[in-house]
Amino acid sequence: MKALDEELRPLVDASAARIGDPGPLRERARRRRSRRRIGLAATLVAVAAVASVPFLIRDEGDDPSLRVTTPDSTPRQIGDEIRIAFEAVPEGATGYHIDLHRFFVVRDGERVRAFVDDAQHLPGERLWWCPREKQFAAPTHGETFASDGTKVAGPAQRDLDQYNTSVEDGDLVINLAQVIRGAPSTASSTPPGEDSRFTTPWNRGPSSYCQGALTTDGVAPVRLPSRVSVFTAGPEQLVTTNDHGVHLIDAQTGRELALLDDRAAHSPAVASDGTVWYTVGGSNEPSSIWRLDPTDDAPAQMIARGFAPAISPDARFLAYVTGADESEGNILVVRDLSDGSERRWTGLPARDNTPPSAGWISYLAWHPDGTHIAFGFSYGFEHTQHEIDVVALTSDKTLADAEALPGRLIAPAWTPGGVLLAIEPEATVDGGARIVRFEDLNAAPTSDERFRGLNLYNIDLSADGEHLLARSGSDVFVAESDAVLRRVAGPASGASW
Amino acid sequence: VEEPAGDPQTDEFDVWYSSSAPRLVATLTVVCGDPEVAADAAAEAFVRAYERWRRVSRMEHRDAWLFRVAQNILRRQARRSALERRHAARWAERPADAPELRIELWRAVGELSHRQREAIGLRYVLGLSQREVAAAMGVAEGTAAATLAHARQRLASLIDAMPEQPEGVER
Numbered sequence: 305m306k307a308l309d310e311e312l313r314p315l316v317d318a319s320a321a322r323i324g325d326p327g328p329l330r331e332r333a334r335r336r337r338s339r340r341r342i343g344l345a346a347t348l349v350a351v352a353a354v355a356s357v358p359f360l361i362r363d364e365g366d367d368p369s370l371r372v373t374t375p376d377s378t379p380r381q382i383g384d385e386i387r388i389a390f391e392a393v394p395e396g397a398t399g400y401h402i403d404l405h406r407f408f409v410v411r412d413g414e415r416v417r418a419f420v421d422d423a424q425h426l427p428g429e430r431l432w433w434c435p436r437e438k439q440f441a442a443p444t445h446g447e448t449f450a451s452d453g454t455k456v457a458g459p460a461q462r463d464l465d466q467y468n469t470s471v472e473d474g475d476l477v478i479n480l481a482q483v484i485r486g487a488p489s490t491a492s493s494t495p496p497g498e499d500s501r502f503t504t505p506w507n508r509g510p511s512s513y514c515q516g517a518l519t520t521d522g523v524a525p526v527r528l529p530s531r532v533s534v535f536t537a538g539p540e541q542l543v544t545t546n547d548h549g550v551h552l553i554d555a556q557t558g559r560e561l562a563l564l565d566d567r568a569a570h571s572p573a574v575a576s577d578g579t580v581w582y583t584v585g586g587s588n589e590p591s592s593i594w595r596l597d598p599t600d601d602a603p604a605q606m607i608a609r610g611f612a613p614a615i616s617p618d619a620r621f622l623a624y625v626t627g628a629d630e631s632e633g634n635i636l637v638v639r640d641l642s643d644g645s646e647r648r649w650t651g652l653p654a655r656d657n658t659p660p661s662a663g664w665i666s667y668l669a670w671h672p673d674g675t676h677i678a679f680g681f682s683y684g685f686e687h688t689q690h691e692i693d694v695v696a697l698t699s700d701k702t703l704a705d706a707e708a709l710p711g712r713l714i715a716p717a718w719t720p721g722g723v724l725l726a727i728e729p730e731a732t733v734d735g736g737a738r739i740v741r742f743e744d745l746n747a748a749p750t751s752d753e754r755f756r757g758l759n760l761y762n763i764d765l766s767a768d769g770e771h772l773l774a775r776s777g778s779d780v781f782v783a784e785s786d787a788v789l790r791r792v793a794g795p796a797s798g799a800s801w
Numbered sequence: 802v803e804e805p806a807g808d809p810q811t812d813e814f815d816v817w818y819s820s821s822a823p824r825l826v827a828t829l830t831v832v833c834g835d836p837e838v839a840a841d842a843a844a845e846a847f848v849r850a851y852e853r854w855r856r857v858s859r860m861e862h863r864d865a866w867l868f869r870v871a872q873n874i875l876r877r878q879a880r881r882s883a884l885e886r887r888h889a890a891r892w893a894e895r896p897a898d899a900p901e902l903r904i905e906l907w908r909a910v911g912e913l914s915h916r917q918r919e920a921i922g923l924r925y926v927l928g929l930s931q932r933e934v935a936a937a938m939g940v941a942e943g944t945a946a947a948t949l950a951h952a953r954q955r956l957a958s959l960i961d962a963m964p965e966q967p968e969g970v971e972r
Contacts, residue, residue, distance in 0.1 A: 308953070309925040312827070314901040316926060319826035322840045326818040329844055330811065333851035659912070684911075 384481040390416075393476055397433040397451070399520035405480055406520035407467060408433060408440070410451050418478045419453055420465040421520045424486075431464075432517035440464065441517070455489040462486040542766075542773055543572045543580055544780055545798040550582055550596065555771070555782055558791070569594070571666075572800045575615035576767070581622070582798075583611040593624055610637065614668035614677070623677055625665045634665040636679065636695065636703060649695060651702040655683045667692075667762065669716040669724075678716035678724060681708075690714045692726050694745060709745065715762045720769040725752075727760045727774075739763060739774070754783050764800050775799045813858060814851055821864055822847065824927050825871060831910055831922035833875055846871035864927055865937035872919075872937075909959035917952035924949055 379402055380387045386402060388409070397410045399421070406421035408431065421431050423442035431449075432441045439456060440449040448456040453464035463486030468479040544551045550569050553559070571583040578597075584605075585591040593607035607613075610624040620641055627635035627650075636649040652663050667680035671694075678694045692713045693706035713726040724742040728751075731738035737760040740749035758776035765772055772783045780799045781791050822843060829839035846867050850857045860866055910918060916938070923934040935945035 308921070308956075309928070311903065311906055312831070312921075312926050315827040315830060316823050318901040319830065319836070319840070320823035322826055322836060323818075323822040323843070326815045326822075326847070329818070329848050330814065330851050332848045333854075336848070337852055 384479065386478040386480060387475040388478075390471055390474055390476045396435070396438075397518065399433065399518055401520045406430070407478070408520065409476070409478070412451070416469055416471075416476055417453065418467040418469050420467065420483060422465060423447060424460050424462065424464075430519050430521075432519055434517055453486060455486075460489060462488050542764075542780070542782075543574050543800050545569045545572050545582060550580060553780075555766075555773075570798045571612055572798050573613050573615060574800045575619045576617060577619040579615075579619075580800075581606075581613040581615060583613065593622075607639075612666045612668050614670055616670050616674045617672050618674060621674070623668045623670065625668070625679075633659075633663055636665060636668070636677070638677075638697065647697075647701065649699075649701050649703050651704045652681070653693075653704045653706070653708075655681075655689065655691070667715045669718055671718055672720050672722055678718065678726075680714045680716065682714075690729070692716045692724075694724075707745065709742065711740070711749075713740065715760070717763050717765050719765055720767070725763060725765070725772075727763060729759065736760075737776075739772075755781070762798065773799055814854055817863070818847060821867065825864070825867060828868065828922035828927040829871055829875065831926055832872070832915070832918050834911060838875070842871045842874040845874050862929075862933050862936050865923075865929060865933045868923060868927060868929075868937045869939070905960050906956075909956050912959055913952055913955060916948055917955065920945060920948040921952050921956070 378388075379400060381402060386400075386405075393409055393411050393416060395411050395413075397408050399408050400406065408419045408421060410417050410419065419431070419440070423431050424447070430442075433439075434441055438451050440451075440453075441447065442460070447460040449460070449464050450456055453466060455463050465486050466484045468482035468484060470477045470479070542553050542555045544553055550572060569582045569584055573581045575581060580596040582594055582596070583591050584594055590609055591611040592605050593610045593613045594603045595606045596603040606622070607624055607626070610626040612625045614623045615621070616623070622639045622641055624637055624639070625634050626637055627633070633650075633652045637646050638649075639646045652665070655663070663681055663683035665679050665681055669678045671677070675698065676694050676696050678692055680690060681693050682688075682690050690712050692709045693703070694709070695703060695706040699705065709724075709726070711728060713728055715727045717725045719725065724745065726740055726742070726749075728738045728740050730736075731751075732753075736758050737755060739752040739755060739760070741752060742749045755774050755776070758774070758781070761775050763772060763774045770784065774781050774783065775798070779791050825843045825846070826836070826839050829842055830836045833839055833842075849870055850863075850867055857863060857866065910921065913921065919938055920934060923929045923937050924931070927937075929937060931946055931949070932942055934949065935942040938945055938948075940948075
């Protein structure tokens with residue numbers, strides 16, 4: 305028997321064939337370096353020339369030399385001016401965030417204004433552009449401004465500040481050094497609480513106000529609006545997570561209604577009482593479970609160590625997974641939210657000679673009558689083996705005798721009638737997934753080919769059982785009972801009704 | 802702003818690359834189980850090394866630094882889609898086994914915890930000293946030694962007759 309390093313040596317030899325020439329890597333590094341040098345030079349020039357705050361074009365591209373020749377919706381920064389090809393400026397409002405500068409450009413035909421993104425009140429408070437109302441709004445105290453910057457309502461003392469703009473050689477030129485201060489407001493100052501529409505509309509006003517708000521960073525990093533109890537009332541809205549946070553999505557139009565800015569969130573679950581539960585962290589860090597009550601301002605951490613939350617149909621119990629303990633393996637926990645008491649199921653079964661500690665539980669799904677939980681169990685090297693088990697909550701707290709469904713399955717979901725759906729990955733000849741239906745857990749499943757050809761990662765049914773969402777990669781699709789399939793959202797790392 | 806490298810010593814970088822890149826890719830393969838992912842992360846780590854070459858070239862534990870950079874790249878990828886990496890991404894086209902190794906050994910490595918695979922990879926593939934292993938893992942030397950010992954024991958129990966190597970003996 306050879307020594308370990310000798311045993312592993314063939315892997316090094318094989319890896320030698322996988323690496324490329326260092327030349328292209330050096331070239332990549334050089335490009336990045338030169339980009340930074342250009343940025344540094346621009347900063348120095350700007351500081352020297354105008355003695356103002358340095359600004360740099362936020363660099364998204366790979367090669368700065370390309371950007372110079374690329375026309376032209378891309379803003380170009382020259383000295384203290386930002387230039388955008390005039391014909392590339394969209395009608396309506398567009399948000400820009402260029403290094404330290406944030407501003408909105410509002411175009412109305414030939415008339416263009418550039419508004420400083422400053423709600424005037426709290427430091428760092430950003431404006432929203434409300435596309436339907438065609439107004440600016442400030443989220444904290446509900447100041448609103450017309451599309452020409454004039455104050456409409458709320459406690460603001462003046463109209464919005466603007467940058468001086470001009471048009472030269474077909475370019476819109478925004479002069480960052482020339483700020484035109486907003487005129488002192490003549491509109492009445494509405495104290496908070498008196499104007500039901502404009503004071504904190506996101507908390508108390510109609511939830512339809514300022515839907516799809518736009519900020520200079522794209523979408524609005526804000527609290528969810530109040531009227532989200534319709535979450536589970538029907539197929540109207542669903543929740544997704546991605547790198548920007550937890551999103552509330554209109555399931556019909558795919559439009560984003562609101563966003564909770566928590567970039568580490570994933571695995572969302574919506575409870576029947578309208579609360580949204582999700583996991584934060586994971587992978588190589590401890591993960592925690594959070595609860596968002598849409599009528600509150602801030603989400604609350606509920607479980608310090610746990611993941612994969614699932615709320616019982618009566619919203620009384622939280623099921624989650626914890627204990628990535630090396631000896632013990634994952635533990636299924638059911639917590640009574642009314643008194644905080646917990647019951648734990650341990651004893652994951654060994655499969656394929658894999659010790660239980662090497663397996664993962666995830667994808668918890670409550671049976672509609674609250675008596676059983678289906679969960680995904682992955683095991684084997686790098687967890688490439690998958691099965692779904694169903695555990696009765698009346699069982700004596702061991703997972704070893706949980707009932708394993710036949711087949712390689714992930715991501716269980718129950719219909720309101722107690723039919724179990726699951727994803728069978730790589731099931732079709734084109735490598736796509738199939739959704740299988742277990743009318744009876746002891747009988748062979750039937751299959752649903754609506755999502756044929758897609759690689760599915762999770763599915764969920766709306767409360768009425770009529771709409772099925774499925775996530776494939778980062779795209780969220782919704783299928784209705786008549787087999788219509790629509791892409792409604794993305795990018796997403798998770799989704800739930 | 803990162804220091805711009807003055808006149809990078811291309812030859813020295815290339816020599817280092819050709820000696821270290823295969824070992825880094827193999828080490829990351831042990832850690833993450835996927836040779837392609839490992840090769841991508843290693844390439845990106847070398848790009849970052851060359852960007853900072855003036856500084857990196859003077860480092861005492863250059864390989865340990867490189868591993869940490871690559872490991873961060875892997876982690877970021879994993880975080881980005883934690884669930885997918887757990888359950889989905891690996892279905893596609895991933896070779897279940899590394900054909901270059903004895904199948905028993907590869908499977909046994911797969912049974913180790915992430916930290917244990919890191920330790921084994923760093924020590925026996927990348928060829929770091931125990932002290933460098935600790936530096937690369939960001940743990941105390943004793944912790945690294947214990948992790949290595951546990952990892953070897955576990956490998957040995959998974960593969961009959963895997964010989965114990967006395968630790969602390971520098972190669």
